[in-house]
Amino acid sequence: MSYVALLRAVNVGGVTLQMTELRALLEGLGLHHVRTYLQSGNAVFDAADDEPPSALASAIALRIQRDVGPRVGVLVLTGDALNDVVTANPFLAEPTASEEGLHATFLFGVEDSGDFGEASEAAYSAVYEAAFRRLELPADEGEAAVLVGAPPLAAPVVYLKLPHGYGRSKLNNGWFERKLGAAATTRNWRTVTALAGMAAGRTESGR
Numbered sequence: 001m002s003y004v005a006l007l008r009a010v011n012v013g014g015v016t017l018q019m020t021e022l023r024a025l026l027e028g029l030g031l032h033h034v035r036t037y038l039q040s041g042n043a044v045f046d047a048a049d050d051e052p053p054s055a056l057a058s059a060i061a062l063r064i065q066r067d068v069g070p071r072v073g074v075l076v077l078t079g080d081a082l083n084d085v086v087t088a089n090p091f092l093a094e095p096t097a098s099e100e101g102l103h104a105t106f107l108f109g110v111e112d113s114g115d116f117g118e119a120s121e122a123a124y125s126a127v128y129e130a131a132f133r134r135l136e137l138p139a140d141e142g143e144a145a146v147l148v149g150a151p152p153l154a155a156p157v158v159y160l161k162l163p164h165g166y167g168r169s170k171l172n173n174g175w176f177e178r179k180l181g182a183a184a185t186t187r188n189w190r191t192v193t194a195l196a197g198m199a200a201g202r203t204e205s206g207r
Contacts, residue, residue, distance in 0.1 A: 001046065001047060001048070001049040001051075001078060001079070002044060002045070002046055002078070002079035002199040002200070002201070003044070003045055003046070003047055003051075003053065003056060003076055003077065003078055003079065003199070004042070004043070004044050004076070004077050004078075004079060004082050004195050004196075004198075004199050005026075005041075005042070005043040005044075005045070005056070005057070005060055005074055005075070005076050006041065006042060006074070006075045006076075006077075006106055006185050006187065007022075007040075007041025007042075007043075007064075007072055007073070007074055007185070008041070008072055008073030008074070008075075008108065008183060008184070008185040009072060009073070009185070010040055010041030010072060011039050011040050011041065015064075015068065015069075015070050015072050017041065017064070017068055017072075018039075019036040019038075019039055019043075021067075021068070022036055022041070022043055022064075023035070023036055023043070025060070025063050025064060025067060025068075026043060026045055026060065028063065029059055029060065029063055031045040031046065031047050031056075032045065032046040032047070033045060033046045035198065037191065037194055037195055037198065038191065040187075041072075041185075042187070042191060042195055044079075044195060044198045044199050053076040053077060053078060053081075053154070054076070056076045057074040057075060057076040058074075060074045060076070061073070061074040073108050073183045073185065075106055075108055075155060075185065077154055077155065078154070078199075079196070079199030079200055081153070081154035081155075082192070082195060082196045082199055083196050083199070083200065084152065084153055084154070085104060085153060085157055085192065085196075086192060086193055086196050088148050088152065088153060088157075088159075089102065089104070089159050089189075090146050090148070090159060091144070091146075091159060091161045099189045099190070099193075100163075101161060101162045101163045101164075101165065101166075102159070102160065102161060102162075102188070102189035103159075103160040103162060103166055103186055103187065103188050103189060104157050104158070104159055104160070104186065104187055104189065104192050105157065105158040105160060105173060105176050105184050105185070105186040106155055106156075106157055106184060106185050106186070106187070107125075107128055107155065107156045107157070107158065107176075107180065107182045107183075107184050108155075108182060108183040108184060108185070109121065109124050109155075121150050121154070121155070122149075122150060122151065124156075125149040125150040125151075125155075125156045126149065128147065128149070128156050128180050128182055129147055129149045129156070131179070131180050131181070132147040132158070132180065135179055135180075137171060138170040138171065138175070139169075139170075139171060140164060140168075140169065140170075142161075142163045142164065143160075143161060143162055143163065143164070143169060143171060144160075144161045145158055145159065145160050145161075145171055146158070146159045147159075158176055158184075160186075166186075166188065172186070173185065173186040
């Protein structure tokens with residue numbers, strides 16, 4: 001089965017981790033067909049079908065801590081779960097939908113590893129959903145944010161529509177972390193769809 005790992009704060013002001021290092025770390029855990037995408041902590045790999053994503057996330061986080069130093073947040077999703085993230089984007093259903101300016105902020109269960117069992121995933125997601133409903137979003141004209149929880153997704157995601165660009169928006173990763181009390185990692189929509197395609201075998205493009 002194919003899995004996708006999203007690492008938090010790697011090579012974007014946090015931990016420096018070359019993707020060649022990351023591939024070697026994952027292969028050292030016995031994971032197969034490891035490939036990375038871009039330089040910000042995105043990996044696709046194969047593992048046993050019955051391997052819980054939370055267990056894989058913990059193993060990867062511990063190996064990075066052992067071999068590199070800092071402990072980083074790691075979120076692991078199955079390829080199917082990431083495909084669910086793609087199809088659940090509410091902004092793609094709009095009449096004038098455009099993938100330009102779309103992002104996804106993935107929320108972790110805990111700061112360091114995202115290690116939660118299935119029973120508690122819905123519980124922490126419900127907490128985030130309740131907190132999100134109380135937020136006053138500092139959105140500029142045309143901007144919007146929608147949270148989709150777990151379930152139906154495997155992990156809660158805040159979908160962002162930022163027509164003026166992510167760099168100019170206040171709806172950034174740090175803002176959601178502070179307001180929701182959650183560790184998070186954000187990817188632009190091109191990266192999300194590229195990783196989903198790699199996990200599904202539609203493309204092997206990795207960098």
